Amino acid sequence: MFGIDVRTARVVWTAALVLLGLYCIYTMRTTLLVMLFGVFFSYLVYPLFTLAQRACGLRVPRTLVLLVVFAAVASIIGLVGLLFGNQIVAEATNLGQQLPKLLQPGELERRLPLPAPLEPLRVRLGILLQHLLEGGTAQALPVVRGLGTSLFHAAGNLIYVVVVPIFSFLMILEAPWIESFLASLAQRPDGRLWSNVARGLNDVLSQYVRALALLVLATLVSYSVTLGLLGVPFTLLLAGLAAVLEIIPVFGPLIAALTIIAVAVFSGYGHVWWLVLFFAAYRIFQDYILNPWLMSEGVNVPAILVVFGLLAGDELAGVPGIFLSVPVIAALRMFAVQVRLHRAARLNAGGAAQG
Known part of the structure; x- marks a missing residue:
């Protein structure tokens, strides 16, 4: 009636919906990323939950079993952090203090492992390595600053550390409903x-x-x-x-x-x-x-x-x-x-x- 082709209108409408969907995904990319990590965490916890549920049988509610499993996983993570976290931090601090001394030209030349035929080139190779390290350090500084900014931003959003396990908990809890929905969907x-x-x-x-x-x-x-x-x-x-x-x-x-x-x-x-x-x-x-x-x-x-x-x-x-x-x-x-x-x-x- 108005000279509009129906097929063309459908194509344009579909393309507009796709572009709108992509824009929404880009706008919500942080939230979607957190949810995706929640899905990944669910895949790690779900086998433990299945074993615990089989051991407890039908007498114990599903929610209680899942709470116990999440508490056990959190306890294991906290215990590992207490046992090894301080030592890793100490080693990182020690390495950071030794790096300026280790990267001095004289130290580089002395510590550089070389076979006997290359021993006369030790000084030149030491100088070359020093230049390479200096250039690499200059290029790495912007990356380190960007990483520091990202870590600072992440520290201000520690709520995500809580959201990920909560989303994972809810996803595992609703797994029977998801299975029934997929089964009903397959019938169509x-x-x-x-x-x-x-x-x-x-x-x-x-x-x-x-x-x-x-x-x-x-x-x-x-x-x-x-x-x-x-x-x-x-x-x-x-x-x-x-x-x-x-x-x-x-x-x-x-x-x-x-x-x-x-x-x-x-x-x-x-x-x-x-x-x-x-x-x-x-x-x-x-x-x-x-x-x-x-x-x-x-x-x-x-x-x-x-x-x-x-x-x-x-x-x-x-x-x-x-x-x-x-x-x-x-x-x-x-x-x-x-x-x-x-x-x-x-x-x-x-x-x-x-x-």
């Missing part, structure tokens, strides 16, 4: 795809979060024991750093290994090659035995996509984007697989009906 012809997508997303995220937690724990224990036996200084601090960097695929373990070797060299540690052998052996065990065993086929992401996701995640959201890059790529991959399976099922159903 147009809802089977989204039900499968939701269940696949749950499988991917639960597998990834639990596997990542075990990998971090394995790194913390292995590095703590090995560095302690080898007599490397600042053992707990360096092991904790390696465990935290384990959440960053590809680059995290490499940065951790280089950092530990650098601290060991500048601290006068004399068995650096033992550290190199340990890192090589542990990465082979981690990447080819432990990681494939923990990660399912749906969670494993090709290396080229991992690198792309890390760079894109850093550009979009900084450190949280780096952390979320792999699960997001795995979720998108799972969604594409479910869409393909759904289309194949519809084609097979259509062919059977015609036959």
Whole structure:
């Protein structure tokens, strides 16, 4: 009547709704990030809750069992912090006090481990290393200031530390309702795809979060024991750093290994090659035995996509984007697989009906 094409109007309306949704997501990005970390925490706690519920049976209310489990998890975290937190802080303080002395040109030249053929180049290599460190320090200062600003901002929003476990508690408490909703959704012809997508997303995220937690724990224990036996200084601090960097695929373990070797060299540690052998052996065990065993086929992401996701995640959201890059790529991959399976099922159903 007014010369408006109905199909074009629908496309424009759909595009406007998508843009509005993206804008809302960007506006609420902090809240959504907190909720997402609550989901991740739920995947860590839920296996303990399942075991506790089986042990208690139906006699104990679900809410009471969940409260006991959360109290136990909080107690364990607090106990670990009391046992090792003070020592890690002391090691970090000690390293900070020794760094200015360790990075002096004379100290660098004296502590630099070199094979005999390169011994005549010790002075030149020491000067080159000093220039590299000075340039790296100048480039690192803005990053450190930005990190300090982020930490200050986070300290002013400590309410999120409370919101994450509360959201996780409520999510686990409402798990039966979520299951019944997905079951009812699967009964609808147009809802089977989204039900499968939701269940696949749950499988991917639960597998990834639990596997990542075990990998971090394995790194913390292995590095703590090995560095302690080898007599490397600042053992707990360096092991904790390696465990935290384990959440960053590809680059995290490499940065951790280089950092530990650098601290060991500048601290006068004399068995650096033992550290190199340990890192090589542990990465082979981690990447080819432990990681494939923990990660399912749906969670494993090709290396080229991992690198792309890390760079894109850093550009979009900084450190949280780096952390979320792999699960997001795995979720998108799972969604594409479910869409393909759904289309194949519809084609097979259509062919059977015609036959």
